[in-house]
Amino acid sequence: MAETMRAAVYERYGPARDVLRVTEIERPEPGPGDVRVRLRVSAVNPTDWRVRSGSQAGGDPPFPYLVPNQDGAGEIDAVGDGVDPGRVGTRAWVWFAAHGRQHGSAAQWVCLPERQAVPLPEAASLDLGASLGIPALTAHHCLFRDGGLDGGTVLVAGGAGAVGHFAIELARRAGARVIATVSSDEKGDLARAAGAHTIVNYRGEDAADAIRAAAPEGVDRIVEVAPAANAALDAEVIAPNGVVAIYAADGELTTPVRPLMVRNVALRFVLVYNIAAEWLARAVDEVSAAAAAGDLSELPAHRFPLDDIAGAHEAVEGGAVGKVLVDIP
Numbered sequence: 103m104a105e106t107m108r109a110a111v112y113e114r115y116g117p118a119r120d121v122l123r124v125t126e127i128e129r130p131e132p133g134p135g136d137v138r139v140r141l142r143v144s145a146v147n148p149t150d151w152r153v154r155s156g157s158q159a160g161g162d163p164p165f166p167y168l169v170p171n172q173d174g175a176g177e178i179d180a181v182g183d184g185v186d187p188g189r190v191g192t193r194a195w196v197w198f199a200a201h202g203r204q205h206g207s208a209a210q211w212v213c214l215p216e217r218q219a220v221p222l223p224e225a226a227s228l229d230l231g232a233s234l235g236i237p238a239l240t241a242h243h244c245l246f247r248d249g250g251l252d253g254g255t256v257l258v259a260g261g262a263g264a265v266g267h268f269a270i271e272l273a274r275r276a277g278a279r280v281i282a283t284v285s286s287d288e289k290g291d292l293a294r295a296a297g298a299h300t301i302v303n304y305r306g307e308d309a310a311d312a313i314r315a316a317a318p319e320g321v322d323r324i325v326e327v328a329p330a331a332n333a334a335l336d337a338e339v340i341a342p343n344g345v346v347a348i349y350a351a352d353g354e355l356t357t358p359v360r361p362l363m364v365r366n367v368a369l370r371f372v373l374v375y376n377i378a379a380e381w382l383a384r385a386v387d388e389v390s391a392a393a394a395a396g397d398l399s400e401l402p403a404h405r406f407p408l409d410d411i412a413g414a415h416e417a418v419e420g421g422a423v424g425k426v427l428v429d430i431p
């Protein structure tokens with residue numbers, strides 16, 4: 103009889119508590135080119151609850167059931183044909199586990215193409231490893247797709263968010279000066295701890311003045327989580343030849359054209375799932391190097407047992423500050 107494992111599953115899209123359950127399913131076996139990871143921590147991102155809710159797909163799920171969650175960390179315990187057996191017993195962080203696939207990271211094991219299970223540097227905890235995938239790869243692409251940053255200035259909108267957190271740390275590592283916007287002192291403390299040089303409350307009346315005081319020539323990159331809400335602010339503070347990298351959708355973007363055109367500003371839209379392969383590989387390598395160097399840190403964790411997978415999804419849906427992690431038994 104096949105071995106089984108504990109996993110969170112859902113058979114239809116809908117609210118977390120209505121559709122998610124934890125059960126025994128068959129343990130997967132690695133195919134050619136795959137590794138199998140014994141997961142210890144699974145992380146929840148906004149994409150995980152959005153997919154589960156059905157707001158992104160509609161209709162029925164593409165498999166009889168789905169295991170949620172893209173990101174996680176654990177140890178490789180088996181490899182398929184063509185994979186170095188030396189990887190067995192090593193720690194790994196996984197990315198895109200559930201993307202176009204049946205089995206995500208909210209389970210005891212997952213099988214993935216070996217490049218999607220990246221060696222976890224000794225300096226990095228399993229919690230950090232599980233937190234990297236979607237947020238750090240997104241942050242990397244937003245920051246570096248349009249060139250290096252050394253000596254430049256970066257504005258990270260929402261510096262206490264998961265993407266914002268790694269954007270601050272990766273920008274600092276690249277030698278940039280970092281300004282982060284937040285909406286509270288608590289979030290300001292998080293952004294400062296990540297390394298932001300200047301914290302600005304974006305709800306304050308003088309947000310643009312405060313940013314311009316810190317960057318009189320303007321900011322070279324904006325890593326933007328709220329493009330519609332911040333369009334006027336971004337247009338005020340972006341430097342000539344600057345890039346606004348937009349990674350979240352908050353409605354219709356209406357922006358003043360002339361000030362952006364005069365400054366030769368570029369708007370770059372980023373969806374992490376559709377990053378070109380060469381850039382994704384670069385992001386994976388550089389995020390790993392940053393973790394190995396100790397340049398990336400954990401956000402405050404909100405922990406849930408696998409049995410409370412619904413609570414974990416609800417926490418992210420409710421805007422938890424920090425990182426929602428699921429402990430895998």
Ligand SMILES: NC(=O)c1ccc[n+]([C@@H]2O[C@H](COP(=O)([O-])OP(=O)(O)OC[C@H]3O[C@@H](n4cnc5c(N)ncnc54)[C@H](OP(=O)(O)O)[C@@H]3O)[C@@H](O)[C@H]2O)c1
Binds near residue numbers: 147286327331351372
């Ligand atoms: N395109 C992609 O590939 C991609 C990848 C990852 C994430 N995302 C999306 O990006 C969003 C953030 O993801 P996350 O994991 O970083 O979520 P998160 O940890 O919840 O962070 C979201 C942050 O955005 C901040 N924020 C909201 N409105 C803001 C505004 N007007 N100005 C500045 N900051 C603002 C929030 O702070 P306040 O509450 O203080 O406003 C919060 O800190 C989600 O919608 C997610 O789906 C997209």
